[in-house]
Amino acid sequence: MSSVNVDKYSRSLFRPTTVLVEDEASGYPLTESILGRLPNAEVVVIKRPSSENLVRLSQQFSPHTTLLLGLHRGRFLKACPGTAESYRCCLYQILHLGLGCNIGCSYCVLQGYLNNPFITQFVNLDDAFAELDRELERPGVFYRIGTGEFTDSLFMDPLTDLAPRLLDYFGRAKNAVLELKTKSVAIAGLLDYPGEIGETIVSWSLNAPRVCKKEEGHAATIEERLTAAVLCRQRGYRIGLHFDPLLYFTGWQDEYRQTVASIFTHLKGDDIIWISIGAFRFMPQVKEVLKANHPQTNITAGEFIRGIDGKQRYFSAIRRQLYRFLVTEIRRYAPDVFIYFCMEDQYLWRDTFGFAPADNQELSHWLDKCCYRYTDKGHVS
């Protein structure tokens, strides 16, 4: 594969001017390589910060321009937090390699979850891979693993060069697939990767053009994301798409119709491994944070009720309208593509699709079956 020289694909969305390095993170290869790519950045070595110290540090160093390099001391592989059992979740696994992102989406749930104001990269990758080795040894278990839950998987990949490291590992892992979720187009590391990519999925979060423009900070445009998806598909990656969060606003039908049409001018149904859909939801306390961080947005000013999981979500009649419309639109172009809901209840599953997973395990199984690598025994024979 020839090297892609298009600038935007090799540009990190985050270019810190200051790097805080935990003293114990010094000397790690990832620390050294990141610092090597930031020759002009101010480097400050700090002791492992407590939550209070992080707040204090954020008054000294702007989180908008500062990267924190540290060690992760807990488990790297975690179950996706999902939500209460009353809503179906897909039992996804998260590989926890970093925290935060600077794209600046108004609806980002991380605003309410993270107590660390800094974009953080964990540098003890060998510990992560050692843990994966132990975990993936379990017989008969298939893993769908993503890195894009507490951060965007690729937004600063040109800086961390993490994607090739992950491909080195997951390209040969037989009972696991890696999904990299992003709103960026920093895909040069994926396109230039010379080795076996296995069944790695590159996924883009998509939305209505108006939402992209108004609510998604400096994410790539829908057109840019889909163009990047085409390049990744040409390189052999499978493509995932995530309509999450769907927003309800005047003219939403035309806007989402436009995005769906745009998908299928770039990709064929067969190119897409799955499409997830989830209507906007948020913990009640996030409303104030969101209004403070994004005073111009009005996305929380809708018909929200309190769900069984305590989250604010659109009243079900609105979710139903959104889901039925979007699924119908997608099916017009790709009748067989696998579509699923993220954190939705069985009533709306049945109402939209005519069937519903009996439990989270069944939904998980349906997603596993979308992967070539999966067999009923849990791995490739």
Added chain:
Amino acid sequence: MNSVNISSCYLADIDFDDRTFPFSYGLLPAPLESSIANVGLLQPPLLVAGDRGFNIVCGRRRLEVVRKLTDGAEKISFYLVENSNLKKLFRRALWDNLALREFNLVETADIYVAALNIFAVDELEKEIMPALKLPLRPRFRQRCQAIAGFPWKLRDLLAAGSVDAETVDLIREWSTGEKAALIDLVEETGLRRNKLREVVSRLDDLARRDEVSALEFLSAARKAALSEGGGIDVELLRGHLKALLYPHLTAARREFAIRQEKFSWPANLHLDPPPDFEGGDYRLSFIFTGSKDWEKICSKLTSVDLEEIDELCQRG
């Protein structure tokens, strides 16, 4: 320390309008009035020479009470401090007040805003804001600055505790006209704290949702809530705003009630849908006082058409 001298002056010599040291705002405490009415001013206030008389550093509430009780003709004793170091005087007044009481929202805001012009950022964040129990986050700073600029009627309501901090955050960006209309509503209806916050929150959501002024919704809600006597019925007002903000949910509730009517159930049998129709569990309950009631209800329940039940449980 500043040097302190005991002096005396008439109340008329004190510049009550000066708010360099804005440590009190709001109603005067009744126990203080009783105390001064019975035994006079025991603790002399702290004053400093100003351009138009003496400025009050500490003891404004005491002096206000004396003024109220004596029509301003009284001569009082006071401690005169040198006006050489504003920062020191401000700190002295702050800590003196804090030793005795907590500040209300308006006082906290006024003190913070006054301190902005006196202290360096570092001093503000390390001493003044923690003393005022103000977190360092922007939201709290913005709240203070908003309160300091509110119309006095609104400040009075805040100082009296009739409006809470969350409501301030909601109306912070409202226009002068919107705030004035809200004050009118509060005066007319007596809406206070929680119900007021709910009304304001709905107005704010509606205004932001439709990108129009909250005034539009407030005017419409007032019209819809006019009672027969010409006043505003608060419950009608709240219901109207709720229906505007939750049109689908309101329709679903109405449809459920209509479907339920088909059953012609006895009054002691109740069917409740899940809260906000979220989730699938409906709850049936009945009240009985003996076997006759029991039999009647059982007979009614066994005669219910199952298709009707499915129809009833359709979500809106």
